Amino acid sequence: MLQVSIYRYNPETDSAPYMQEFQVDTQGRDIMVLDVLHMMKEQDNGLAYRRSCREGVCGSDGMNMNGKNGLACITPISEVVKGNKLVLRPLPGLPVIRDLVVDMGLFYQQYERIQPYLQNDEPAPAIERLQSPEDRDKLDGLYECILCACCSTSCPSFWWNPDKFVGPAGLLQSYRFLVDSRDTATRERLSELEDPFSVFRCRGIMNCVAVCPKGLNPTRAIGKIREMLLADST
Amino acid sequence: MSNMRSLSFDAIIIGGGGAGLRAALELAKSGKKTAVLSKVFPTRSHTVSAQGGITCAIASADPNDDWRWHMYDTVKGGDYIADQDAAEYMCSEGPKAVFELEHMGLPFSRFDNGRIYQRPFGGQSKDFGAGGQAARTCAAADRTGHALLHTLYQNNLKNNTTFLNEWYAVDLVKNANGDVVGCIAMDIETGEVVHVKSKATVLATGGSGRIYASTTNALINTGDGVGMALRAGFPMQDMEMWQFHPTGIYGAGTLVTEGCRGEGGYLVNKDGERFMERYAPNAKDLAGRDVVARSMVMEILEGRGCGENGDHVYLKLDHLGEEVLGKRLPGIVELSKTFAHVDPAKEPIPVVPTCHYMMGGVPTNVHGQAIMRGEDGKDQIVNGLFACGEVACVSVHGANRLGGNSLLDLVVFGRAAGMFIEGALNEGIDYLDASESDIETAMKRITRWNESESGETVPELKRELQAIMQNSFGVFREEENMQKGVKQLAELRGRIDNAYLPDKSNAFNTARVEALELDNLMEVAEATAIAALERKESRGAHSRYDYPDRDDVNWLKHSLYFPADKTIGKRDVNFAPKTVDTFEPKVRTY
């Protein structure tokens, strides 16, 4: 029997959040944390969490498992459970709507702020725009982001300034477009980022790198943006 | 009901996957008041899981490639019940739609000359089958769906599309004339139920793979669009046609792209034999998916399956080398390690045919307009209702979809629906408003759940439904077993109609959403079962032990399932493409 302690809060009935204990019979199998949640939801229909693809590509079920952010669907219990105990909490730093469901509004706002779309003011050719494999390789490790928010919600700089600091996820995407050989808005993008908060509030803590379920490296991308800003202004 | 809030749009698009977002983009650009209503944040839609690519004759891998060859493959792959005017439209418009995606920023992989990378996929040929294997699937590594969905979402942000994210569409609203004039929807976060009025309602709700116990589909693929359309009385087409993907990871059901075999991987049985050489001597592992899936099941049934129980086969990739795997199939390496605990660079992946795609759905024309049968027995357009993507049956996939054609279907017909609706709105659309009682009709089922006081609960009933479908309507089908399945489903429907929702709270009540989804699963399952029982032949994905041959005399037809009396009718397949000669039905071999 796995001991699970889970954060519960229903705004209609609870004046404050609390931790609820569950016993889950995993039958000794090494299942995913999401499977554990399904079993708990059968015990308590009212338990709320997001989930969709259950294979780590949609980014719905980011949560805090035994203190570390990750995706429940690709985290086997053997990886997080210590001493037969699993503690599940919502992603830190965002308002809780109910149980493990957080309001991701601020996170999405920061994503939208970096203009996450290709900008090219030259007329499009009749076929595709050509891009060398080398230029395309520069997008690897950037475009794969699934917007699960595991990184940004583990970042102290984002906790303190979620309205001003773009956060690791948004900056990773910002660099994805800055470095795309097809994008022509580099200068405009950079000028939007040179203030003391948007990029520079990153203090290199690297929690983002430690938790990214896709193995991406936002800190590296942020460093590259800094280099571009420096090159652009000197 | 009169105190219910209402929202008004020119067009409401239900579903935020590839098709919905492509349609929305077209309408947002035109300045029409459009909203995308999605039960998940759009990039969590199932399009994100598509891996291998988008098949399209952009003449990159082969400068002489021809969309007509792609069309031929598509029609043949669909075992000749794909509508040829629709396949023609998709394959000829495809390049435009793919180039648009590239211009929007989709990070396609590249050849050395800078053009889009294309890989071979199953069922692809050059020169109408005479020129050998083609490489026609445009790919962004093995994350094409992810790249495509994010690109479309990003461009919708650019064009200021309105999003109703985490809203759940409950049912369609019809006016007194039977026109669709919007829907009832619930804001999941607050539980508020709203009447969404719209001149055009687009179903882009995707597939319904969750009717099966084992599926590659996301947990959200519950056939909401099919359910809504059926409850509104509209027919469904070719619902017996379910694609079983040859390579779902054994035990987990997660998808392993056909691109693995396109890059040179192949299937082996327990003796290490590359058995597809026996079943499809020419195309081998790149035969149509239905052919490969059946061959795998034959191997397993004849005792040549792998593992302790001999119930799966192996997909061998280790000979490709770590570099190719890392560059072309990085996502597969990740998934195999997570879900099969094997490193494909060293060991083969255990795989088994797994429910993957619904070829059937809401019958539509190439403009996405939903079609029903008029009183004169002829096709009749449903005013106000559109469908595109997996929920629609245009039909380009016929009895079996080719790999890489689903993403093309999404963007081509999402775009087509958007363009058509824009034109129609410009000309003016004026339908009668829904009355109080029309709205109440659409509110019936959510009201029932909210007022339920006791009964069986949702998870148990869902499991039972999935078991019935898995046991009676799988890769191979047979009369007696299907009869049993249909009976079990009828009984199950009675129980679902009396099921109980214990949690009646409003804030982010996922239990209520799952209850509403169960109704839809039930609709899809029953339509599938009855259509499968009725089609007495084997064609494409529909394989019957008792009718092992294709019957072109009686069944070179679409099936139409009518929900009112649960009967099956037939509808003519289109054999009249506009610019090419008809592809006459031939024996289908690979």
Next chain:
Amino acid sequence: MVTNITNLGRSGLSDWLIQRVSAVILAAYTLFIVLYLLFNPDLDYLTWSGLFAQTWMRIFSLLAFISLAGHAWVGLWTVTTDYLKSTATRLTVQLLVILAIFAFLVWGIQILWGA
């Protein structure tokens, strides 16, 4: 671009540069002083004040003081914007920080070049 709370220079890049460059200068200065102390175990007042009587050492020290001032301002400004969400409190604290830094700097110059 975030413009609602801004530092003196309004540029994150210059702040960042100031912090990095000043850190290097402070590190060099610290290293120098530590080494100097190590190599002069029997240090007396005369040798010590002799060191600071040389012009290059005064320039080096002043550079270190200015670096310290810049480094402290950027760092403490960042800390106040992280933790002090009330504008009035934040401005007051920032003002005190500026005053303190200014006072220390003037005092430092006085020690170096005075008498």
